[in-house]
Structure formats: structure tokens, C-alpha cells
Amino acid sequence: MKDTLFESKRNWINEQLEKSVSNLNLPLELNEALIYTIEAGGKRLRPILMLSTFQAFGEVNNKVIEPAIALEMIHTYSLVHDDLPSMDDDDLRRGNPTIHKKFDEATAVLIGDGLLTYAFQIISGSSNLGAEEKVYIIHQLSKASGFEGMIAGQFMDLRGEGKELEESDLTAIHQKKTGELISASVKIGAYLGGANPPQIEALNDYAEHLGLIFQIQDDILDVKGKEEVIGKPVGSDEALNKSTYPKIIGLAGAEKKRDDCMVEAKEAYSRANIHQPELLSFIDLFGNRMF
Template structure:
């Protein structure tokens, strides 16, 4: 697969979009609920988590990613549910997402909550009914995904984030928030792809370290872009973190300090990839992409 990383991302995005758009073509879901689910699920986005899963799989197997696609779709469904719920008045109270009305503004709060619930629960059904996976693979993936998205994973991160609002977090506390809120699903993407590609236990251990650093890198760059990013490319106002008095890496470390932190973690992530015996891979290229992206 001789593609540049941008072509690889675009190809992966098209594969994921095709899978997502086929999920609800023939169902008994009530029409309004289905419309609400698809409104957010098919609203675009970078699809970086499922693309990471594909890239991790391709680090071990270069072709035949069919057995990864339902798991990749399930991962994006959980990410989408979290965005729907994050936007609600009880949480971040946002009116727009990716330049369009948020789900509860397009429909209503009750429908948005139920659409999020439906995407979350349906994601596990998607994996459980995957005919290309063995029973052992299904149990592993469902266990890992429930842990990554649940009370010790993404949900924990959201709680820690809310508790940290309007207060100054230490660097350690800030990293704990993002390790859970953003990092756990990123970690699942890496581990799930590698597992399906038959990575060894030793490789999975090193890839967990890589995934941890990658999750922090993603958030550090997010925080940097909120200071110096292009509002048109980002699709959201720049400077909102400071306006909302959120603890961020530039706030704690200064802009140059945040950039240095990103560079240091990039080196640690690269070291973890080398220890996993995975070099010159799409994972390595995505690592740089995460740290250098402009939106």
C-alpha cells in the first residue's frame, strides 16, 4: 500500500464512512430515533479513531481489513454518542458541532439522549454479531471497549473534566483527565487493531505505552490549536478554552512549554513503537500527523 499518509487517511475515512452509512438501511428503529442517530453519526468528522484501528491492524497484516470494520464502526459509534451527550445543556451546552446544529438543537434533548444511548448499546451488538470474529475475539474486543468507554475510561474522563472546570489543575491532574476522556478510546483503537492483526502479548504491552503518549499528544495539539489555530479550519472559535477558564497545556506550561511537552512525548511514543518492533508504519506517520495537524 504505497500511499502517503494523507491518502491513507482519506482512503480509511472512505472505508469507514461506507460502513457507517450501511448500518441502518434496513432496521426496525423508530424513524425519528434513526434520523437522530444518523444525523450525528454521518455528520462527517475526521474518523481518526477507526483509522488508527486500521493502521494498527495494517502494521501486522497489509491486506484484508474486513474483520476490523464492524469494530471500527462500533468505536466511531461510541465516540459519536459521547459527542451527542457532551453537547447537552447538562454538560457543555453547545449549540453547534462541526458547523451544524448539535443533536439536541436539531431534534430535542430527550431524543438526543436516546440517540446517544442507542449508539452506545448498538456498538456492542455490532461486535457480538460479527461473523468474521471468533467467540474469543468478540469477548476480548467487547471487554476492552466497555472498559475504554465506561466508568474507568471515557466516562471517568468526562467526570474529571467537569470537576476540574473553573479550577487550576496540576499537569499530572490534567494528563489524568485526558488519559481517560480522549486517550482510552485511542488506546482501544491501537490495541484492537493490533490484536486482530495477531500481535504478540509483548507487542501489545509496548503499544499500550504508545497509545498513552499518542492520546496526550492529540490533546496537547488540540490545546495549542485553541491558541494559534485557524478558526475556519478548526470549525470552532479559537480561544474558547481561555474564555471558559479551562486548564490546558499552554495555560500550565506556556505555548513554548506545551510545544516542548508535545515533542518529548513524541519521542517517547516513537520509542514505544520501536520496542514493539513496529517501525516505518502508518502508526508512525499518524503519530506525526496527530502532533502537526492544523485542525
């Protein structure tokens, strides 16, 4: 993916995020924490992925704006809660103090709760989406972020600390914790763009492999990445005694699994019978990223 294209979409998403919270009537300190959370930035990969999938079927229009913003709010909520002392207990996120360190733990919990619920308020109140579209989007986002998605994945991840997991168990954790929201990004983008059911199914397979690629590379970077690039301490997974792909199947085995998933993602993309080079670029971006 070209840097200029990536930056253009990310800047657009950042503008839309800031606009979406600018008119909220909040207590001063809560508003300060919310702005800090939004302006902390991020790669915005999931909403960019949604936009790119939508563009496989037509030009971006108002129909996809609010789903993309809601998606990023849900992702941001998950990061805020993941960093809490009762979860992963991280002090840094993208090189900056996490919300509970910058403010306090209660504020971090409330910011996360607020982002999650506001995401659904944005979708349900949209004038750009039809009733059936709202139902589809809310179903996909709530499933990905709820008990069958991120909640189960995070629970399984926490319970797996200090235990020697099987590779299949680790894959199940990552499919729920990371993969479900990535799949929702692609399915919503395809659905709103007018994809037919076989195309959505093929793109869902693509997204499932993409989620694994992202997480395997994340595990690899925890071993061989650079803190100043990835924005968090290297070796944090090992410090928590977490099961990772390099720990279970070795660094070389993890790199091979990542490469195999990249091949399978490209095959699934081909089955969708579309022409969208950006989606192919995402495979390389996720698999070769150093951040």
C-alpha cells in the same frame, strides 16, 4: 500519512457506518437524527488507527470491520453527549449545529445512548469474530468508554472547571477521557492482527503518548487555531475556565510537552518491532494537525 490513503480509509469507514444503520427499524424522526449524526462526518481517526495497526500484521479482512465501526460509534456517542448543555454546552461540531441544537436535548441523549449500545450489539452479533475475540474487544471498548475511561475523564473534566489543576491532574483527565479509547483502538487492532504480548504492550505505550499528543494539540488549537478550520469557536476552553496545558504551563511549555510526547511515541513504536509507516505518520498527524 498520504491524503489519498487517509481519504480512502475514511470513505470506506463512512460507507460501513451508513450501511450498519441503514436497516434499523426506527421512528422517522429518530432515524433522521441518527442519519444526521452519522453523516456529520469526522476525521474517523480512531477506526483508521485500528485498521493501520491491524495492517502491521496482515491485510485488512472482515475480522476488523465490525470492531472499527463499533469503535467509531462509541466515539460519536461521546461527542454527542459532550456537547450537551449539562456537559460542555457546545452549539457547533465540525462547523454544523450539534445534535441537541439541530433536534432537541432528549433526542441527543437517546442518539448517544443508542450508538453506545448498538456498538456492542454489532460486536456480539458478529459472524466474523470468535468468542474469545468478542470478549477481548468488548472488554477493551467497555473499559475505555466506561467508569475507568471516558466517564471518569469527563467527570473529572467537568469538576475541574473553574479550578486551578496541577499538570498531573490534567494529564490524568486526558488519559481517561481521550487516551483510553485511542489505546483501545491500537490494542484491538494489534490483538486481531496476531501481535504477541510484548508488541501489544509496546503499542499500548505508543497509543498512550498518541492520546496525549492529540489532546495537547487540541488545547493549543483552542488558543491559536482558526474557527473555520477546527469547526468550533476558538477560546471555548478559556470561556469555560477550563484548565489546559497552555494555561498551566504556557503555550511554549505545551508545545514542548507535545514534542516530547511525539519522541516518546516513536520510541514505543520502535520497541514493537514492526514496520508500519502509517503508525509513525499518525504521530506527526496528531502533533501537527490544524483541525
